[in-house]
Amino acid sequence: MDKPLGSVARACAFKVVENLKPEDSVLVCIPPLVAGVNPHSEWIRKYPIITIDGCPERCATKIVAKNGGKIRGRVFIPQSVQKHGLKPKSSADIGLDGEKLAEKIADETAVLINKILRK
Amino acid sequence: MAMVKNIVGIVSCSGEDLPEGTISRIATRIVLEKLRPDETATICLPLLLAGSEDERAFARVFPTIAVDGCDKRCAEVGVKKYSGKPVATIVVSEIVKKHPRLKVKSRDNLSDEEKELANIIAETISKKVDEVLGRKSKAV
Numbered sequence: 575m576d577k578p579l580g581s582v583a584r585a586c587a588f589k590v591v592e593n594l595k596p597e598d599s600v601l602v603c604i605p606p607l608v609a610g611v612n613p614h615s616e617w618i619r620k621y622p623i624i625t626i627d628g629c630p631e632r633c634a635t636k637i638v639a640k641n642g643g644k645i646r647g648r649v650f651i652p653q654s655v656q657k658h659g660l661k662p663k664s665s666a667d668i669g670l671d672g673e674k675l676a677e678k679i680a681d682e683t684a685v686l687i688n689k690i691l692r693k
Numbered sequence: 694m695a696m697v698k699n700i701v702g703i704v705s706c707s708g709e710d711l712p713e714g715t716i717s718r719i720a721t722r723i724v725l726e727k728l729r730p731d732e733t734a735t736i737c738l739p740l741l742l743a744g745s746e747d748e749r750a751f752a753r754v755f756p757t758i759a760v761d762g763c764d765k766r767c768a769e770v771g772v773k774k775y776s777g778k779p780v781a782t783i784v785v786s787e788i789v790k791k792h793p794r795l796k797v798k799s800r801d802n803l804s805d806e807e808k809e810l811a812n813i814i815a816e817t818i819s820k821k822v823d824e825v826l827g828r829k830s831k832a833v
Binding site for chain 2: 576584585587588592601602603604605606608609611614631632633634636637640665666
């Protein structure tokens with residue numbers, strides 16, 4: 575909520591499910607998993623999961639693991655910041671560099687999806 | 694445990710599923726950064742749900758408002774489960790219904806109409822903060 579890298583994680587996930595891999599992916603909202611709301615809870619047990627974590631607390635990974643999800647790939651945004659040398663502006667507005675960063679990570683996530691689906 | 698009433702915690706829906714979730718996040722940020730910066734603090738919902746004792750303790754000690762995007766009310770459910778009942782819950786989808794001329798479509802970049810809604814929600818949250826703190830609402 576209050577970290578720019580969390581906003582990059584969201585932007586990246588939207589780019590993957592809406593633009594790059596709309597036929598091969600769905601975005602799973604984290605809080606319904608803990609509230610036990612379907613279909614989210616069913617999806618994580620049924621399909622391979624890629625978690626995208628915005629900070630070292632790694633909440634997405636922890637919550638999916640705790641709720642029986644099959645994690646097949648993990649994206650850790652702080653590592654991507656170092657790799658690409660791009661920093662988002664703020665949590666409310668990730669700015670141009672944040673957008674570029676989200677695009678690069680989304681491309682990498684799409685490649686990961688292809689690997690998992692053997693495409 | 695006694696509640697400390699000088700600051701109000703706001704837990705927002707993390708909002709990946711619906712546009713209303715994104716609006717709840719933006720509205721919460723407006724309250725925290727512009728409307729009530731000295732009276733509010735945010736609690737990260739995923740962190741609270743993942744097991745952070747700091748976030749859970751904060752929501753136990755300070756009065757907390759849940760801002761939920763839809764009627765699944767995950768923020769309210771999460772706070773209730775780990776820290777006790779929130780003092781109030783604001784459900785964005787219910788407020789959206791009262792403004793049919795404003796259309797909600799995007800989960801990512803908010804349109805002008807969605808920004809207007811975010812401001813309306815932010816004002817609603819601010820009024821609730823004043824109520825919880827026992828203050829008269831400031832003009833927003």
